[in-house]
Amino acid sequence: MSDTGPLEPQMPVLLGKLNPPVPPAAAVARAHLLERLAPRAGSGLTLICAPAGYGKTTLLQQFGQQWDGALIWLSLDEQDNDPDRFLAHLIGAFTRAGILPGDLAGQAQSALPRSPEHAWALLLNCVQRHGAPMLLVLDNAGTLHNNRLCRQIDALLRQAPPTLQLVIAGRRRLAVATGWLRAGARLLELDAADLAFGAEEISLLCQRAGADVCAGDIYRLTNLTEGWVTGIRLWLAAATASPRADSLWDPAVQALAYGYIEDYFREEVLSTLSRPMLHLLLQTCVVNCFDPPLALHLAPESPAQPPTLKPLLRPELFVQPATRRDGWYRYHPLLQHSLYRRLNRRDPEQVRTLHRLAADRLLQQGHYTEALYQYGRSHDVSALLAVVEKHAFDLLREGEVSEIVSSLGNIPAGLGEDHFTLAVTEASVVHVVRDTGRIGRCLGRIQRLLRQPPPYASRGRLLQTSLYLRAQLAYLGGNFRHGIRLCDRELQRCRDANAALSVMRFHRANCHFALGSLSRAAGDALQALSELERFGLTGYTNALSFLAGQIELAQGRTAAAERRFLHLGPRHDLAATPQGFYDVFHYLGLGLVRTEQNRLPEAERLLNRAAAIALKLPPSAALPWVLHQLALVQSANGHLERAIETLNEARDIALKHRLYGIYRLCGAYRVRLALRQPPNGDIVHCWLQEWDAVLRLQGEHSLPEERLAYGWVQCRQGSRNEALRTCERLIADLGVQGHIPLQIDAWLLLATLYQRGDDDKAAMQALNEALQLAADHDLPRLLFHEGQELTGLIQQGLSDRDRGPQQARIPAPLRAFVEPLLAARLRTTDAACAVPLLPLPFEQLTRRERDVLALVIEGRGNQEIAEALYVGVSTVKTHINNIFKKLDVASRDDAILRARRLNLCS
Template sequence: MKQPSPKRNKLRPPQVPAISLPRPALLKRLGEAAGDGRLLSLLRAPLGYGKSTLLAQHVLALSDSGLPWAWYRLDDSDNQPLELLAQLCHALELPIPDLTPGRAAEASLWTTLLNHLESREARFTLVLDDLHLLRSRNACRYLDELLRHPPKHLHLLAACEGEPAIALSHLQRDQRLQTLDVRDLVLDSGEIRELASARGQSLDSDLVYLLRAESEGWFSGVLFGLGTCSGAKLSDFSSVDAPAFLSQHAFEQVARFFHEEVLQRLAPPLLRFLSRLSVVSAFDTRLAAYIGGQDNAAQLIHQLQRQDLFIQQRKGERLVFRLHPLLRRTLYQSLHQQDPNLLNQLHLQAADWLLTQRHYAEAVYQLGRARDFNRLLAALEQHCFDLLREGQVNSIVDFLAKVPGENAPEHFTLAVTEASTVIVTNDITHASACLQRLQRLIRRHEVPERRSERIHQTLAFLRSRLAALGGNFNHGLRLVDRAMDQYPASSAATAVLLFNRAICLFSLGRAHQASSTAGRALAELEALGFSGYTNMLQLLLGQIELAQGDVEKAGARFLGLHSPPGAPGSFYDLFQQLGQGIVLLEQNHLEQAAQRLSQAEAIALAFPHSAGLPWVLHYQACRLLAQGETRLARSRWDEARRLARQFKLFALYRQIGAYQARLAGCEHDQDFILAWLKEWHGCRRRYGAELMPEEWLAYAWVQRHLGQHASARQIADNLHELAEAESLQRLRLDLHLLDATLHRDSGDREAALGSLEQALQLATRHGFGQLMQLEGQALGELFRQLLNPQTRRQLGLEQPLPPPERLARLLRGLHSEVDVAHQPLPEPLTRREQDVLRRMARGQGNQQIADGLYISLSTVKTHINNLFRKLDAGDRDSALQAARALKLVD
């Protein structure tokens, strides 16, 4: 036969846009995959998430490093096996002989390909783009064979929409598969800001958050949002006017993109089914069958999932599926234009089904969309707390705003429902308005007699919540105590009052009482059937456990809660994700903490009526600081404080300010210190000594910075008493670092080292993760002395040091000293020699070690000879035996 001609446009990567976004973290994961023993790195996400561009950026990096690669983009023609094999030969620049079509020709080409790949002596990367288009069993069997019996130096990268038709479970089992999915590929706020800047747009934080919330980080959606229309662009608008611009212009381009690239390819029955699903926010197979008019709904949903048509699965939710909001909006508007009567009918049908299945929040949303306000009010009155249990805070606030009628906001049911939302959203302005509305109802005697106690309990939990969030903790305690005396009947409202009391107690450092009070509130709410709102209490209890040094218990608490998928689900999932992020941060697992906090941020952005975002930003700043990104941490704290002030969350505003004051002391930022001192003294005059321990600790550090050592010492002594009485181990750790600094300032080296030893042992005992943050960075030289065996003997420090890996995390930045301190060798191993030794212990040969560490074969041999000399060994086996005896490797 005539050999197939090469299709050149399939054999090269797409051109990286001139204005592109570098994604170093993802590129690093792709670059390190081969060295970590991964055979295949799979980028799996719907259209428009930047998969091909990311792969193109990766092969550019390979080229810069002199590493060989080949690219092949699949299409439908590759389902003919002979065509696939011939084009792969072209991609590898292999000659193709004239062959007669048939299995013999396929076998010949396949043998040629395999032999070529087997003959390579260094790492080779093969990139397969659009792998989802390969569906033929006869074509897929060649890739299956390649993955089951891969050449030694082959590394595969692939991008696909949905699940590929090749077997991957054996790679997953053997830890040879790395998958990057939607959760990895979505853009975070920093990336959106960077992309906007590259396109000449300077977006403030409100616009960045708006764009991220609208797009849920979908790369193409962000790009459309950054596009121009009639010369106007997003950065030209304020945060008030920007939503209209995005809705009217950017969304038109998004809708056109979906119609051109996705929807027009669907068969009419499938498109009709998908359009009907756009009526609801979420669905399961039964609801889909009911409103979609298809008995085979489960099969159709599975088909849509396999094609990765922006259907997201919400594990653990009763309504387990949702459409991406931008696709849903596209379909919904088309349905509205084509048949508005059908749309209204579908809303009412959905509401009936949802009410019978006790999906109250979604049912109320459907009634609001259908503008059946009489049924909406009835559902609100009957299911107020059911709505809160479901965590659909956005829905409640949205439909309350849309209820018609001039006097509707004064309706008792609406007023109590609205008040109930603010105990979740922490929106102080909203809470104040609710207070005034309820007081007007009381003055006008419009409160039902049977609900009198309920209304007074509602007023009490609103007032105490305002006090807790505003930082007036003692006032909050008095309000709760008075309400519990006057209205003692147990209810959800009294449980919330206890929750507010626990917040105030913990804020003042009274951890034991806070823990018992929060536990009692949690038990009462669980007895009433609450499962969402309780996540807020779980977060508080976890924070108390972290403060008291029970890190493992706090971690287990959050792992036991429902974990949402990549797309935000319930508002209450925010507190579970935030809790896990805080635990990981405390343990110094910074990459995992970043992922959890990013998910928490996405949920907070998806619920704009909540005031959850500044808390997330605060802990993101702590994570950035732990990673040494001081500038970014400061910026994140600035944004968190701005939002906290905007939402009137003054307790959080003060807490963040305390952290920033400590950072300012480390950086000698006198202007910030003076501004913070002015605020601190204002709080001191207003609240007396009843300030948060974080504020007192920051004030002690500032006093030390200003040379007032006696004042700093007195504050430290007071805090030590509190920490001892309330078992506040995290505070004790910080105080030991302050003690060491004050001792060092006075020239008492031995006392300083003694305080550091207490900090080190305390961190080890309780599972805290790092000692080299904030002021600990300036104690590096003392920590080095503390690791010295001779110094420890002189000081009589008999407790052993933590294991090397643990010590390296605690003293991040002192890696070489940590390694040397734990190597019982006359001549310690270097970091690179340790890397080589570990790979030898895993059974890797010299060439594998060279490929994995990106060094030459001769360099590997030099390191191995050094290992033999230092370990007094003559071969690999004896070297490894000596290393294991010395506990240098497992």
């Protein structure tokens, strides 16, 4: 920017409004948003509308810094609703950017306020004559409400040259005409959902703030703030101001952070509201979501009247549609928390009254889980027990288990001890969230009821409830054979189907699956699923479908698993923030499928969504399983250190909640990663101690993943014979059960063992077994983990050079499967550095040959290629002949097919 001359306006111009504000410290570059903001053909408009603190101004500062042209910046305020004042500052901004010459700027300013039309004409003419790119930013435009101003901005857009890009940002949407721009593909709109920080951006922001965080902290911050960057910054500021705190979640940090956030909302949002509007917000903050009738029920004197909440539904108020109910709305969780704190300080008794009012209304509307939660918050235990008694089945079907767990936690100790339905309902809920501590307490309650049962209690139902809880404890604790024995005994004794027996069959299926017995697991899982669906139970059946899908993946039936997981999809918009517990199985399952399909970026996004749901639940419900799968995706991407950190996080959660089964599974994969990421002595030593304990306690009934990990440890420690015995037994067992992914990994271990023993022929035979399984089931996983280190052997098997008649090779039918995988792996920097330079299945093309090949693929003839590359036709023919030789083809069509197979077309 440059000044072209002094400004002497008739109306004062504040020069500070013509410069972008100072960016916040340690700002994170929003690369994906900057890419969307990139200039489009023809003049266009970008509208950015989001509440306070979402980073609108910072994003525009970053965009302005990379803009290749004139930047015209104008920060607006309430006083700019005076059209003459607005125009004076707009003239000043264009003058400061060098677009309006000083003499014409003086004329335009002098015309104000007598002849604004003349000033506008001078400005528009200069804009038209400026041939270079221009970016006009109107920041904080939500303060403008003058209709004349909106018409002037609209006229500027309609008369703007193709070189002008206009960006309007604010907390409210400016009332300018957009239909004609949208029809011409010249409109871009960004809102709070677009501006929200993702997990990776939050992680980067924490690093720059000097916060020592782990993956769990990032997910928890993401869930708490929903990506609202100011909320994240305030939380980090509270951590910085609490030097004695050992984590972001220290009580002192939380108290200070919530105070900072409440101050921000009071100053930036609530201070501008009328008293009736503030009253409405305070009265409705006691519920997690609301519709117009409920809002009116809680705040009858409010300005909100059915059938709309129009006064409340303004973007700057942090109000958004609820994801699972049409016509319902919710506050941003941090705004709701701030409002609730304020209301509770002022009148705690009124808070309890509002909870009771909300509970009564929600119960009438059939929203049983939320009603139960509200009765719990109102401390009305008798009403809470009545809801449990009457609507136990409805509560489980709705699936909002966090609310049910929280509500049951509000029952004072000693009350409800003789309540049969409460005991059975609590058992159903705690076994869904896998809370081993509460399962133990629930078993104690059931045992007391069995000793002195009330007249209406079913002793058989209590016994079966106790048994399925004990079976689940065995499964979660990694005592799989014991879990199977418990279920076997009861399922053989009772022949009449009921929900408790179906749940027991489900737990037995989980135990069989953990031990690798796929056929038995499939039989139990599908039978239990069919029975529970026949009983009319919904929601919970997603857990059974998820297990069935896992079994299908293990059998190599990826397409069947994909169909099953897609069927579990939430009914609300997939782009919305997921909230229901049972939705976690949809995202986690699809994440598994996308991993097996080598669609790793998509897999990571799906697993992050699953983690967002899991973080709203008790930690034991789903989080360790989600983190485990996320670590495998990170490993497949070559991020070994990050994957180990994620597995450490999963193991910490599992250990704390006595989930020893998933703890052991994470440990098996962690030690395999550690073997590839030296120094690794501590992790390997720790795992070997755990493995000895497993053998001592479980005998031969260990996880197949643990046996595979043991084989890799023995391989790396030089115990080749022990590793060979382990591997060969494992391959035989996995073959009987048809466990395809683990068979592939086991064959790769065997190939590595033979290679280390200098038996290249046997190594190639083992590799071909892995390749055959992967190709038969279309599983590109062989280069995900340790297979990355066999790239050299694969290259050797594909190469036709320096080969004797006795040397093993990869058969022709498998080449088409493995060559694209190898080419893709070699294009990644990490893998290329780790792989020895052995002959490729094709001789590397020169840069010029790749250029020629690209034009051949486009269908161009020799003459066209010569003209495009400024070379002679004879040179083109020479390049094409070289390409044919290197790709081992004889025609253009064959060259194109082979190039596509090898991913050489990009």
